[in-house]
Amino acid sequence: xxxxxxELITLDLPSSTAVERQAHAEMLLNLEAKKIASTMDVPTLxxxxxxxxxxxxxxxxxxxxxHANIRERLRLCLAKLEVEKRQRQGEGGDVSMGGADAGVxxxxxxxxxxxxxxxxxQYTHASEELIQAREYMASYSLERANERLRREKKRRWGGTxxxxxxxxxxxxxxxxxxAKTKPIINILGEEEEYDEAVVLKELDDLDESCKNRYVKxxxxxxxxxxxxxxxxxxAVAVGRQPGCNTPSSSGSGSGSANNxxxxxxxxxxxxxxxxxxxxxxxxxxxxxxLAHEDRIMSVAMQKTNSASGLSGDVCHLASAxxxxxGKLWKVGLNENGGADSNSNVEQNEKYNITEMxxxxxxxARLCKVxxxxxxxxxxxxxxxxxWRLWDIESGGKEILLQxxxxxxxxxxxFHPDGSLVSTTDFGSVVQVWDMRSGKSACHFLGHAKRxxxxxxxxxxxxxATAGDDGTIKVWDLRQRKLYASIPAxxxxxxxxxxxxxxxxxxxxxxxxxxxxxxxxxxSTRNWKLLSTLRxxxxxxxxxxICDGTDTGIVTVGYxxxxxxxx
Numbered sequence: 001x002x003x004x005x006x007e008l009i010t011l012d013l014p015s016s017t018a019v020e021r022q023a024h025a026e027m028l029l030n031l032e033a034k035k036i037a038s039t040m041d042v043p044t045l046x047x048x049x050x051x052x053x054x055x056x057x058x059x060x061x062x063x064x065x066x067h068a069n070i071r072e073r074l075r076l077c078l079a080k081l082e083v084e085k086r087q088r089q090g091e092g093g094d095v096s097m098g099g100a101d102a103g104v105x106x107x108x109x110x111x112x113x114x115x116x117x118x119x120x121x122q123y124t125h126a127s128e129e130l131i132q133a134r135e136y137m138a139s140y141s142l143e144r145a146n147e148r149l150r151r152e153k154k155r156r157w158g159g160t161x162x163x164x165x166x167x168x169x170x171x172x173x174x175x176x177x178x179a180k181t182k183p184i185i186n187i188l189g190e191e192e193e194y195d196e197a198v199v200l201k202e203l204d205d206l207d208e209s210c211k212n213r214y215v216k217x218x219x220x221x222x223x224x225x226x227x228x229x230x231x232x233x234x235a236v237a238v239g240r241q242p243g244c245n246t247p248s249s250s251g252s253g254s255g256s257a258n259n260x261x262x263x264x265x266x267x268x269x270x271x272x273x274x275x276x277x278x279x280x281x282x283x284x285x286x287x288x289x290l291a292h293e294d295r296i297m298s299v300a301m302q303k304t305n306s307a308s309g310l311s312g313d314v315c316h317l318a319s320a321x322x323x324x325x326g327k328l329w330k331v332g333l334n335e336n337g338g339a340d341s342n343s344n345v346e347q348n349e350k351y352n353i354t355e356m357x358x359x360x361x362x363x364a365r366l367c368k369v370x371x372x373x374x375x376x377x378x379x380x381x382x383x384x385x386x387w388r389l390w391d392i393e394s395g396g397k398e399i400l401l402q403x404x405x406x407x408x409x410x411x412x413x414f415h416p417d418g419s420l421v422s423t424t425d426f427g428s429v430v431q432v433w434d435m436r437s438g439k440s441a442c443h444f445l446g447h448a449k450r451x452x453x454x455x456x457x458x459x460x461x462x463x464a465t466a467g468d469d470g471t472i473k474v475w476d477l478r479q480r481k482l483y484a485s486i487p488a489x490x491x492x493x494x495x496x497x498x499x500x501x502x503x504x505x506x507x508x509x510x511x512x513x514x515x516x517x518x519x520x521x522x523s524t525r526n527w528k529l530l531s532t533l534r535x536x537x538x539x540x541x542x543x544x545i546c547d548g549t550d551t552g553i554v555t556v557g558y559x560x561x562x563x564x565x566x
Contacts, residue, residue, distance in 0.1 A: 033079035040082070042075045044385040044403040045363055049074055056081065068407055068427070126438070129391060129399045133377065138436040140374050141419035148417065148460050155206075158199035210508045210525070216551055217509060217521050217530045224280030224564035225535070231268035233556035236542040237301040238263050238277060239315045261546050262331070262351075263554055264317055265562055266296030272319060274331065274351055277546050277554065280564045288329070288353040292321035300378070302371040314351060316392070318378045320366035326359035326380045328396050357396025361388060367410045368453075372435075373418040381409040387423050404431060404440065411454040411465070420477075422463055424451035430465050430475070442480050446473055455496050457524065458507035466493035472512060474527065484527045489514035495542050498524070499551075511553055513540035519555050519565070533565050 043049050049071050050060045058077055061070055126134075239262040261277035262285070270293060274286040298320045317329035334352045364383035371378050372389075377399075381387045387409050389400035407427035414421050420441060423431050430444040430451055449468030456463055462483065463475045470490055476483040492515045498507045509530060513519040519533035519540055536557035546552030553565040 029080060029083055030076075032083045033076055036082060037075050037079040040075050040078045042071055042078065044071075044405075046070075053077070071406065127399065129394065129397065133389070133391065133399055134436055134438065136376070137372070137374070137418055141415075141417040141436065144373070144417040145419065145460070152459070154194055154199055155203060157194055158196070158203045161196055162200055162203065206506065213508060213551060214523065214530060220521070220531045220533070220551070220553070220565050222533075222535045222563055223566045224282050226275065226282040226284075226562045226564075227560060228265055228273065228556060228562045229267040229269050229271060229560055232541065232558040232560055233265050233267045233562060234541045235266040235296055235299040235319075236263065236544050236554055236556045236562065237299045237317075238544040238546050238554060239301045239303055261552075262301065262315060263544075263546075263562070264299050264301050265556055266291075266299040266319055267556075267560075268295040270294060270296060270321065270323075272296070272299065272317065272329070272353060274353065275562070277552070277564075280566065282562060282564055284349075286331070286334070286349045286351040286353055291319060291327065291329075291353075291355075292323050292325065294321055294323040296321050297366060298368045300369050300371050302375045316356070316371070316375070317353065318369045318371060320369040320380055322365035324360070324362055324365060326362075326366055326369055326378075326390075328356040328359065328378065328390075328392060329353050330356050356392070357390075359388075359390050359396050359398070361398050361401070362386070364408075367408075368412045370412045370414055372414050373416060379412050379414065379421060381412045381423060383408040385409055385425075387412055387421075400438075402433065402438075405429065410450070410452050411467075413454040413456055413463075415456045416458055416460060420456070422454040422456065422465075424454050424465060424467070426450040428467075430454060430463075432463070432477070442477075444473075444475050444480075444482070446482055446485070447471070453493065453495050455498055455510075457498050458500055464496055464498070464510060466496050466512060468492050470514070470516075472496060472510070472522070486522065486527055488512050488520060488522070489516050489518065491515040494540065495544075497543055497545050499545050500547050509551075511543050511545060513543040513555055515539040517557075519543055519553065521553070533563075535563055536561065 043052060046067050049067075052074050053060050053070070056077055058073070062073075065073070263275040263277040263282070265273050265275065270290055272288040272291045273284060276283045276285050296319055300318045302316045302318075303314075313330045313332050315331045317331060318326065319329070320326045331351050331353055334349055359378075359380060362380065362382040362384050367381045367383065369378060369380050376392055378390050378392060379387060380390070385405050385408060386401055386403045387405075388398055388402070391397045391399050405423065405425040405427070406429075407425045409423055409425045411424035412421065414435075419435055421433050421435055423433070425431075428445065428447040428449060428451055430447075432441045432443065433439070434441045444463075444465070447465065447467055447469055448471075451465050451467040453467065454463065454465045457474075461477050463477055464472055465475070466472045466488065470488060470493060472486040472488045472493065473482060474484040474486070475481070489512065494513055494515065496510060496512045499509050499511075500507065508524055510522045510524055511519060512522070517534070517536055517538055517540060519536075520529060521531045521533070522528065523530050533553065533555065536555065537559040539558040540555050541558060542556045544554050546554060550566060554562060555565070556562045
């Protein structure tokens with residue numbers, strides 16, 4: 001019997017159909033790659049990105065590409081390789097159907113097996129120094145948070161009692177009677193009872209002090225000007241007087257050396273200078289020539305306290321420069337009336353500035369520097385897309401390198417409790433990090449251009465940011481959304497500063513300065529403009545506030561001058 005087997009006929013597809021199928025498969029591959037691109041781990045530093053492209057046989061740089069474009073291309077290439085790997089290893093997937101369907105099937109299979117998750121959060125091992133720092137910052141911040149929330153709860157309780165004055169007398173009596181029997185629980189679970197008369201008087205005094213301060217700010221004028229350097233001044237910082245951040249500070253300005261208001265400036269010559277900020281004359285009290293080899297971008301000042309064990313120093317300084325280094329300095333009294341030749345301190349100056357440590361590690365220019373409220377740590381940002389934390393007590397040792405920004409990192413600011421830190425970048429992103437756990441607490445998007453400065457409010461639940469778009473945005477940390485947007489300046493905003501708590505006020509105003517040549521003062525109660533400071537001939541590079549019973553503001557500018565407003 002003859003077998004009748006069917007013949008297998010093979011038909012060759014036209015070349016046009018093969019090209020279309022190949023283009024379709026490539027399109028599906030790109031779609032799948034874009035879906036998982038955000039989960040790919042991509043290096044941050046430019047030379048690491050270039051090495052990654054070399055390893056997969058891709059060109060290091062295409063015409064017209066910037067660092068961010070190169071990094072995104074590497075991310076997409078890695079995602080394509082991952083999709084192709086899943087297609088080859090797909091369980092039960094038909095690889096011959098154009099390629100992408102098998103990848104989708106494999107992806108779904110993996111989701112089912114892993115409980116619906118395909119991305120994995122990766123952690124790095126923390127050093128012993130970092131673990132100890134996190135433990136210290138946790139205990140430090142909890143104590144300050146407890147005190148701040150207790151004070152805030154008392155004021156809110158007094159505000160509700162005062163609001164009953166608008167109700168009828170009988171209703172007011174019933175409300176007060178019920179309130180006195182209701183215990184107030186703080187965050188530690190402890191019951192507290194408030195004396196209504198004392199609380200209401202405290203609120204009245206706070207409101208009256210704020211009203212008088214606003215009147216002075218509206219009448220604020222230029223009181224002193226000082227030629228600061230041979231090249232533009234780029235940074236300014238004012239030393240906080242001891243106890244200014246505590247609610248019990250009396251505000252009595254002392255003329256002693258330890259209570260003197262010091263103003264530090266840094267400029268394009270790389271020099272750091274100290275000025276007497278207790279008077280509008282702004283007399284020079286110390287100079288550190290050639291502190292850096294290139295332009296200084298930022299300076300920060302922190303008053304020492306007895307807890308730090310360095311009570312012999314008047315204050316500590318930190319500086320950041322485009323020479324890829326940051327430096328820590330200690331300021332002490334110049335007891336011998338002069339200094340040795342190695343310290344670059346001129347004779348007959350009241351203070352000497354001595355280098356404590358050099359902060360080396362960033363792969364690109366440094367941008368901003370800020371002290372942790374405890375005074376034990378300092379943070380820096382850089383164009384290498386990272387920010388770093390340094391331990392002062394161990395001689396400026398780097399204990400944390402944190403990436404996470406996809407563009408150049410610029411601004412940095414610490415929460416008054418010491419629990420959070422905010423960093424900004426050139427991609428319009430504001431990141432808030434938890435210092436106690438190392439995780440990203442939240443991020444904010446809303447600026448149209450680069451974000452250059454960030455500052456936490458003393459109330460603890462608001463964050464102000466500003467940058468290239470000329471607006472100041474105030475974010476609510478409790479609701480994690482935008483609270484207010486202020487069209488502040490017509491050009492780039494270089495710096496913002498809140499008035500710190502103390503001297504009968506609670507961060508009642510915010511100052512800003514801009515390349516439009518003006519400084520401005522804003523009310524933090526309604527975010528309205530209180531005063532405009534005009535006097536610089538050109539860009540204003542920095543601003544800070546002299547805390548005290550009298551409101552004082554210091555600005556530095558591109559015109560090489562420092563001006564004092566009161």
